[in-house]
Amino acid sequence: MNDKNRDLPNQEEAPKSYEGAPVTQAQGGNAWKRLLAKKWVFPATYMAAAAIILTLMWVYQGSGVTDKQVSIDSAKTVTDSVSSPDALATNAKTETMQWPFKDRNELELVLHFFDKNASNDVRQAAMVEYGETFTPHMGMDFAKKDNQPFEVLAVASGKVTAVEKNPVVGNLVEITHSNGLVSVYQSLSEVTVTKDADVKKGDVIAKAGRNELEKEQGVHLHFELRQGQGGPAVNPEQYLGTN
Known part of the structure; x- marks a missing residue:
């Protein structure tokens, strides 16, 4: 083997590429740029965020209605209690006075x-x-x-x-x-x-x-x-x- 051949890189030492291997940081950045460059990305992101917000509002409002219904049911229970004869006797208005004799x-x-x-x-x-x-x-x-x-x-x-x-x-x-x-x-x-x-x-x-x-x-x-x-x-x- 002569000196020229000794200075050339060995064929087995050359870099190899494997299908499915991770991309480098530079390659990843280029992929995000290509994704964001598509026209449908921002509308889709906006719709997804809006859907999440609407869902949270619906859950919150549903909880408020439940609490309000509980309050109404509680008030009805109190009203029913007041409507009973015993409760009426306790909560009656100041009674009127009668004469101090029968007739x-x-x-x-x-x-x-x-x-x-x-x-x-x-x-x-x-x-x-x-x-x-x-x-x-x-x-x-x-x-x-x-x-x-x-x-x-x-x-x-x-x-x-x-x-x-x-x-x-x-x-x-x-x-x-x-x-x-x-x-x-x-x-x-x-x-x-x-x-x-x-x-x-x-x-x-x-x-x-x-x-x-x-x-x-x-x-x-x-x-x-x-x-x-x-x-x-x-x-x-x-x-x-x-x-």
Whole structure:
């Protein structure tokens, strides 16, 4: 072998190429460029991204509808519960007041409430004389024509906050109601309730009797409405009506 032949590369040492071998970085970059150069690539990418976004929005909205439906079902359950008799009794509006006896037609109003805005004659007729003193009558007195006792009823539901025997006004009962008013019953006999007892509208609490302050009235009921215990008296007719 001569020197020229020794300097030539051996045929077996030449680079070989294999089908399916990985491309080089330069070759990969050229392939992406060729792919991105095609007109359909960007529209297809945009449509795929839009489809993903729409899917996420649909899932989110579906979750919101489910939560809303649950809220509606819960509200319906509460409404059904309130519609039951027991719930209505608990959530009922403040009840109206009744007269402190069964039949208004059986009784006479023998002494009116002192209304400072009434005429002079009406105000004079609503004064009570005790000893040598005249005081405004801050309630309404009821009696039967035959001077017989009658049952005294609670004008509304509430709690008995006072049961006393007073030497001037006689036996008395006070009931505090949920609207803040206090009903006061004086000139009683045969009291059937005790302090701190709960009473319902129309419950019998006593019978009409006598007292020293209004002894000329005979057997009667003295009834008052006050704004809180010891508070100012209000005209009962404003709350009980005239029927």
